[in-house]
Amino acid sequence: NAGVTQTPKFQVLKTGQSMTLQCAQDMNHNSMYWYRQDPGMGLRLIYYSASEGTTDKGEVPNGYNVSRLNKREFSLRLESAAPSQTSVYFCASSLPRENTEAFFGQGTRLTVV
């Protein structure tokens, strides 16, 4: 049971470089999310996708783009990385109902130097 799989687990980027964080889920969930977690800040929603082909901004979308490639995959792209984007990134998925929980990946630890 893979659940939600994120790649890579660790990444170091230089300022200005670009990269894409990958996320895939095998639970047939419609809703997918990208969060970042910084010390003392909890989880902050970057982008949300209610279904394939739709995306919506969350609390902190600036500096990021997303792509919902299909029902399984939701990628997060940093076009020009900045040190302020150093964080742990989590992908999650859920059914599109209020009374359901989210399932999380193991996270990607990104450092921008």
Add this chain to the structure above:
Amino acid sequence: SQKIEQNSEALNIQEGKTATLTCNYTNYSPAYLQWYRQDPGRGPVFLLLIRENEKEKRKERLKVTFDTTLKQSLFHITASQPADSATYLCALRMDSSYKLIFGSGTRLLVRP
């Protein structure tokens, strides 16, 4: 905008005691509120969900209350154990978009 507040100070208690964590929210009236556990280096894991018309919900040693008048949820762990040491986050869905928003979490440390 929606704001969810949890006590940022760590809660340090003795094994066997009851831990009580607080979650307060503003500017929204969610139909459901959720609690998650997060261990260091891991993603959050769902624990409990409570509906607005449920005053209390229990699961083994866990109990959650939901007071929609106070806009507050309390999370209790009875007979706490060192293995309960973790960060606990509350979450709710804002509006009809179903975006899931989290509080900053409270770290619980249970001393043997």
